Amino acid sequence: MKTKATLRALLLAAIATGALTLPASASAGLSADTVTISGRAYAFNHMSTYLEGAVIKVRELPGLSATTDANGDYVLEVPDDTNVTPYIDPPDGYNEIDLQTFHTRGEDIENANFQTPADLEYSLLAAILSVPIDDATGRPEQCVIVTTASARNVRGVDYETFHERTPHGVPGATSTESPAIDGPIYFNENVIPDPSKTETSEDGGIVWSVVPAGTYRIETSSPDTRFASFLATCENGRVVNANPPWGAYELSPGEEPLGASVVAASVTGTSAKATRKGRTVGVTVESGEATRVNAVLRKGGKRVGHARVDIGVGTKKVKVPVRPAAGKGKATLSVKLRDAATEKVTSDHRVTLPPG
CATH class of the missing domain: 2.60.40.1120 (Carboxypeptidase-like, regulatory domain)
Structure with missing residues (x-):
């Protein structure tokens, strides 16, 4: 996901500055x-x-x-x-x-x-x-x-x-x-x-x-x-x-x-980290309109984290708290983006949880 986002960012930057026409x-x-x-x-x-x-x-x-x-x-x-x-x-x-x-x-x-x-x-x-x-x-x-x-x-x-x-x-x-x-x-x-x-x-x-x-x-x-x-x-x-x-x-x-036509927003990156306060998974969303972000983290089929946040225009990082009982390793973050007309788009992202 990070690699895809980086390539996309480079392409957009090149076009936006006129380096690529x-x-x-x-x-x-x-x-x-x-x-x-x-x-x-x-x-x-x-x-x-x-x-x-x-x-x-x-x-x-x-x-x-x-x-x-x-x-x-x-x-x-x-x-x-x-x-x-x-x-x-x-x-x-x-x-x-x-x-x-x-x-x-x-x-x-x-x-x-x-x-x-x-x-x-x-x-x-x-x-x-x-x-x-x-x-x-x-x-x-x-x-x-x-x-x-x-x-x-x-x-x-x-x-x-x-x-x-x-x-x-x-x-x-x-x-x-x-x-x-x-x-x-x-x-x-x-x-x-x-x-x-x-x-x-x-x-x-x-x-x-x-x-x-x-x-x-x-x-x-x-x-x-x-x-x-x-x-x-x-x-x-x-x-x-x-x-x-x-x-x-x-x-x-x-x-x-x-x-x-719908939901002028997309997920551009994910991350996971551990601090003394606990673990979080971050999801970065770029949006051109008011958007509701509903992020659900699952590991082994079980829900181990959730966040729901309303964001405005721009780039926003939403943090999903990870439950202490969730082990380390592979997990799936499902992100649903919803516009004001209640139309939705959903994407799934693989993340690796660090040790708790």
Whole structure:
């Protein structure tokens, strides 16, 4: 576990400092430790207008980028088992947009599209929503979050099918946030934010127009439909558009959310030590959101230690006290990470207990 964490840290550091810049389609030598994010950049409310020459970047990895082709398509290789927030540096006449924060979990992320507003739509939407704009930058003084409660039939299909199935919203849905913020406002069937609406229309659009900096787990529900949650990472000046087919996407009966949508956190290391006060097993967790860490230590099938801790954004080491009766030697630490939507990921880690 320590070796894996060290290699991963070196890779991330090299990319973050610009020492390693990966071409959009590069994979040689790194395929075992990376996945790809791909999608299309197009104009908001004009799905046949593709954005060529836009640069796709990642907030957490500033040395990484890819450029869209004539169809607005891009492919970007990123490290596995880490948080990534893609954003678009668009051509003139369009405006920067962030996607939701993903956590890569061994599978490529497809159809991570950028629904990018032109200057006119950007200004009109800001005016309709009374978004305070910084005069110096032309960006929101705080942050804006947008998503779409999107139908199941636009997920797992090509862009042309996605386009044909527009409007692809699910009417009658509502959203909540953790932590709570003011809003949201729902778009009407004419793709206009309408403060009188109390739930989604067939457009499916949902917006929070004035959001303080922070991380927000957004949950969407309706009496008849389940949706995936998503994580929005807000900083002043950002517009986070968790657009379809990601964001608040519909789940089929019995279907679980895709791994990249949930729990923006991972275990990066474990350790065990003995002191005069007793033995502990440490587990290091890197998290991009509020996360509950539930760690259970077992030896010979018996539970010999447990800790449950709520952590925030950043790197946190959780200590698991080891029961005095537990002998030395091999043990298994099972770590369950849970986000605010109560979605969970679990991983098991071998540790060696020192003598008591």
